[in-house]
Amino acid sequence: MGANTLRRSLVALFAATLSFGAISYAQAETLRIGYQKYGPLVLLKSSGELEKRLAAQGVDVQWTEFPAGPQLLEGLNVGSIDFGTTGETPPVFAQAAGADLLYVAFEPSAPLSEAILLPKDSPIQSVAELKDKKIALNKGSNVHYLLVRALEDAGLKYSDITPVYLPPADARAAFERGSVDAWVIWDPFLAAAEQQLQARILRNGRGLVNNHQFYLAARPFAEKHPQVVAALVEEIRKTGEWTRTHHDATTAQVAPLLGLSADITRAAVERQSYGAQLITPQVVAAQQQIADTFSDLKLIPKRLNIAEVVWQAPSKLAQAQ
Template identity: 80%
Template sequence: MRTITLRRSLAALFVAALSFGAITQAQAEALRIGYQKYGTLVLLKAKGSLEKRLAEQGIEVKWTEFPGGPQLLEGLNVGSIDFGVTGETPPVFAQAAGADLLYVASEPPAPTSEAILVPKESPVQSVADLKGKKVALNKGSNVHYLLVRALEDAGLKYSDIQPVYLPPADARAAFERGSVDAWVIWDPFLAAAEQQLQARTLRDGTDLVDNHQFYLATRSYAERHPQVISALVEEIRAVGEDSKSDPDKVTEQVAPLLGLPGDITAIAVKRQGYGARFITPEVVEAQQKIADTFTALKLIPRKLSIAEVIWTPPAGKVAQAAQ
């Protein structure tokens, strides 16, 4: 009798241990999101709706800020985050470097939210005048492609300029002290330089680039947690729709997060694209063109296939996204 009782007790303890382990694992499950200083993810983080939605599934949301897209995708590549947002070019460089990522969704084009700047009193009056000049940019960022296209449109080669690869804060410092002749940058850094430094816009992305913002995930996370990724995109889309309908409210929310005055923040907010959608064939085609451009310039070592790294949403989610 004692033996039977002991066995039953041990069995009960074993079941309890398994249950506790399952609960602990569920509690420990996390979605790690990388974001930059500006964009829809900043608004989503402030809103807190994603945390509430995923808490019901026992998933904790953890946020990590990055200074730019290349740095964020390096975090994605080494496994420190599961999901993040960047401009058009960083995913191309990341894929070329072997990162196992997937494109999940994109925002509408926002070509005016990136530009080539020169100091107010600069003698440079056109992109063609940049020949032989030092141009600061974040290597592999969205503005890298803008610079390539602008030079091409002006009849110049990339080799006709002296690229100076710097992250935004260092690039602004170099621009202010006159160590570089031009700076290619995105919002809100762009809006801040225009207003605070009276920097002159030489050329923005209009008629040159789409300047999509892309949401990406590690392949392993997206394949293991398709419903979480879908929920995340739905929350991003909802925040974007709210932003389109009330840009003044967004400005009020974002300005203190950026540490910028409201008038500067408002400029950036109004130039941004809102309304995340799953990736369409047209977006794949545009992104393939960017990849092929950098391959031709020998800035990436091999030809890429963008179609091979597009995430497929669960059945029914694509139709919902189109509504």
């Protein structure tokens, strides 16, 4: 074999090796999604549409359920998931704790899907009467901001109540035992407590909070795989658009997944909002206000800049919004 022939053979072998390596790496990629017991991700998971779409890119999909947003974003922070959904407040606490996250998209406001609950026989009739009372909530969750705003609206300070920080299951148990005077919670836990415990809504988010649902990604994953994230956002949007006009079918599909009755599930489905959009300046400003509020309360250790952690979507996806 001549020198030129040998050189061409080695170049071809090297190119083939690189190509094979690239294909193998792409096929080995996995998108790890964290989800909760609400919202379009539950439906997207059950439909299998995302798996079908990403299979063409050699990407597998793994799903992990979390009890609440703070726990989900802790998973994102430690690298166990790449993408997830939470309410407004968890990403603020996560960013303050150093999580390398990006806001990717959001759902329209749904202020009725979270509320301050009272036991059915509670004598309390106003938020002002929560002074010196014990209130259960998941620290750093979306309802944390609802509680702060409701107290402020009633002329109370956060220091006027005793927060009892518990995840939803433990908070419900404390609520049923009478260990706390009130419980701040979101759907479907809210709908379940209303129907199963005859819990009474003292104040929901109407006129107080937006209660946006956010989709967030680990920055390294989003920057390395923008097309995967774009495809995911498109599938979430499609799922939401279908859900908005198919409440009966959605309820039938979701109720068994949640282990809840059709009546409870339907209430949660109807109070949720649908139609994922890329992050807007108005939403950034609203999140900045939430971050500033928790910084002022010394519940997070530093001031944040929300605009610094917004995903820059591929132009094709941004133009489609």
